[in-house]
Amino acid sequence: MTPQPTNSNTRPKTLMLVASGGGHWVELIRLRPAFEGHRQVYVTTTTGYESDVEGHAYHVVPDANRWNKLRLMWLVVRLLFLLLRVRPDVIVSTGAAPGYLAMRMGKWFGARAVWVDSIANVEELSLSGQMAGKCADLWLTQWEHLTTPQGPHCQGAVL
Amino acid sequence: MIFVTVGTQLAFDRMVLTVDQWAQQQGRGDVVAQIGFEAKRPSHIQWVEHMSPQECERHVSECELLVAHAGTGSIFSAMQHRKPIIIMPRRASLGEHRNEHQLATAKHFAAKAHVIVAWDEQELVDYLSHPEKVKVGTDFTPYAEPSLTQAIRAFIDGGV
Numbered sequence: 001m002t003p004q005p006t007n008s009n010t011r012p013k014t015l016m017l018v019a020s021g022g023g024h025w026v027e028l029i030r031l032r033p034a035f036e037g038h039r040q041v042y043v044t045t046t047t048g049y050e051s052d053v054e055g056h057a058y059h060v061v062p063d064a065n066r067w068n069k070l071r072l073m074w075l076v077v078r079l080l081f082l083l084l085r086v087r088p089d090v091i092v093s094t095g096a097a098p099g100y101l102a103m104r105m106g107k108w109f110g111a112r113a114v115w116v117d118s119i120a121n122v123e124e125l126s127l128s129g130q131m132a133g134k135c136a137d138l139w140l141t142q143w144e145h146l147t148t149p150q151g152p153h154c155q156g157a158v159l
Numbered sequence: 160m161i162f163v164t165v166g167t168q169l170a171f172d173r174m175v176l177t178v179d180q181w182a183q184q185q186g187r188g189d190v191v192a193q194i195g196f197e198a199k200r201p202s203h204i205q206w207v208e209h210m211s212p213q214e215c216e217r218h219v220s221e222c223e224l225l226v227a228h229a230g231t232g233s234i235f236s237a238m239q240h241r242k243p244i245i246i247m248p249r250r251a252s253l254g255e256h257r258n259e260h261q262l263a264t265a266k267h268f269a270a271k272a273h274v275i276v277a278w279d280e281q282e283l284v285d286y287l288s289h290p291e292k293v294k295v296g297t298d299f300t301p302y303a304e305p306s307l308t309q310a311i312r313a314f315i316d317g318g319v
Binding site: 013015023024025026027030031032033035038046047048049089090092112114116118119121122123137138140156157158159 | 166167211212213230231232233235236258259260261263264266267268271272301302303304305306307308309310311312314315
């Protein structure tokens, strides 16, 4: 008889899954087979997608960018609160700015981070995607021609 | 009903007003448009600035034809509801977006999923007048390519 693998690495982990509303969200939920068996906490920028992820936690954060400082600060506060409460092992984001910030701040608490740059970014990585390269442990583009030896890498697309 | 959507944020007057003018000429009273904020007002078709995701989904599910900017959200939505869609890329050169990524998105979806692209206003009018040319995008799975989900799954499982 083959002994059962005693690999503690496959214990269920807590995942924080972050995507802004619109295309980013659709791309994130298309990745769901990667999340099965783990505790999934979804974070987005609008209400209305709850039914896509029934049975999982769902949080809304402000949609901010670096041009709106006040909203950005509010976003940082909300993310900090969520990160402290959820304590994710892994953060996965398909963009945009809130996902990048969640990853960057999540690193302070020891989370590992996956960035999947949106399939919409065909000619160059998004700005968030470029910045994500500095803090993502797995840094992916969906376009082979945007890969470089130093990353991002390409493992396929959401379509 | 024909549903026109500019996506979540920016106005896209060139597309909306082209449909508006066409609908007026054709006497179509069943066109609904989500036009974005600070958009030029259509004179003929019904419009709203903003829709919640549920409202947008409902309109997609009820429409016979979707006309949308070349945003991935709109394209995926049409494919999931198996609706014919015409996409029109926003052009940064006309101040319709920050960069030209929608041109590339449109090219990609045209090649990979046979989505119909109206590259300019005239093409949009042609497709509106000949909706039989607009087919539903190719068979569509609800999930990403397995290579991608497996890579992410391996990463998640791999850490301590």
